[in-house]
Amino acid sequence: MEALYRKYRPKNFDQIIDQKQAKLVLQNAITKDRVSHAYIFSGPRGTGKTSVARILAKALNCPNRSTYEPCCECESCLSIDRGTHPDVIELDAASNRGIDEMRRIRDAVGFRPMMGRYKVYIVDEFHMLTREAFNAFLKTLEEPPVGVTFVLATTNLERVPPTIVSRCQVIEFKNFTETDIFQNLMVVAKKEGLNLEEDAAKLIAKRSAGGMRDALSYLEQIANFALGEVISLSLAEKALGLVPSEIVDQFIDYIITGKISQIERLLDTVFENGYDLAQLVALSVERIEERISQNATIELLQLAKDLLEISKELRFAENKKTICKILAMNLAAKSSESRQEVVQKSKPVEEIVQPREKKVDSNLSQIEELLQWLKDEKDMSIYVALTQSRITQKGHILDISFLPSQRFQYEYLREKLLELEYLFKTKMQKDVVVNLFIDEEREKRILQKLQENFPGRVRIEE
Structure with a gap:
């Protein structure tokens, strides 16, 4: 089964979505017979650079062309679509980036076209060539034989040497808008018999980040996941592994x-x-x-x-x-x-001001000052964890307890224990020992109190 992005690849200029600059420049060049010997197609992935390069090659070699549009029915056009035309050579510079490949191109450009009027070299990811390969290609690019056109596609124009760029016409391809992608997805879905909801199509358009190829690949992935079901927003999220x-x-x-x-x-x-x-x-x-x-x-x-x-x-x-x-x-x-809201889960401030075990107002005010200092200037993460705890003091020992449901805060402060002791020593100006522990008994007392206040409505499970 042919992939959707290949099946619905544009076959002529009229089918190209947007990319007005590229279409206008190439259409006028073809109509007035002023096609450049070298073009650089620069732009993000999935924006139609290779597709437009193929359309250009078809237009240059189509024997039935009257304006700028290829007929898309002759053997020349069909063979270019199939990738078998002897005069249209496609090369991936990401995997053929050395000097030997460029030398082979240099040796081959001198031969006349075998089937059409033009030999067209389409080099994808052109910026991946090595420095030596760029240098070997430079002379060929500067003085190519008549009837040879180079189309150099790149997603990173900055990595192409200025000596190369100055010898080419640079055509910028831009990302597709979400609206264009959305509309194309709905058209493709209808042709493929897919029940695609608009919210799902909008999600795909957003996730594709301006790339039509990515959008069609996502649609195909979701369609395979759906197996004939309605493609809703929630189903599309599941198929793409997105958070609901x-x-x-x-x-x-x-x-x-x-x-x-x-x-x-x-x-x-x-x-x-x-x-x-x-x-x-x-x-x-x-x-x-x-x-x-x-x-x-x-x-x-x-x-x-x-x-x-x-x-x-x-x-x-x-x-x-x-x-x-x-x-x-x-x-x-x-x-x-x-918002001046107080977190009521464990009422930590009240327990700090009036601890059950011991009341030492001066020391407790120092703890309150430390909490305020942490909140204003130091470490908000430690402050949040401490406000969820119960702090009591017994001499030089500070007990910081948490309920079992607050184990995350407990584990976090345990990793920060040395820093925590230093903060308390500095603020209270005396040696203190910090004990961190999970107080399961306190949780039982709270549950028992709830059971007494709401008989029959609260059940304690062991």
């Missing part, structure tokens, strides 16, 4: 509303289901971009900037889960503070 839209929306809303514990549980779920946390952050940035386009606010702009910073941190991180949790919870804490 509802999870992305929840993640953003939890950050904006300062729901720290919900973020922790959500990220645990995302990780356990095998989704990529870096992808979740990237999709969140895209979703915020959509919201900004509808109603730009300072808060959304700042959130997008903060998520981009998280994305950078995750790019080379080994423990993506921990880093994503801490940084996302940090953002939620900032949002909560800006």
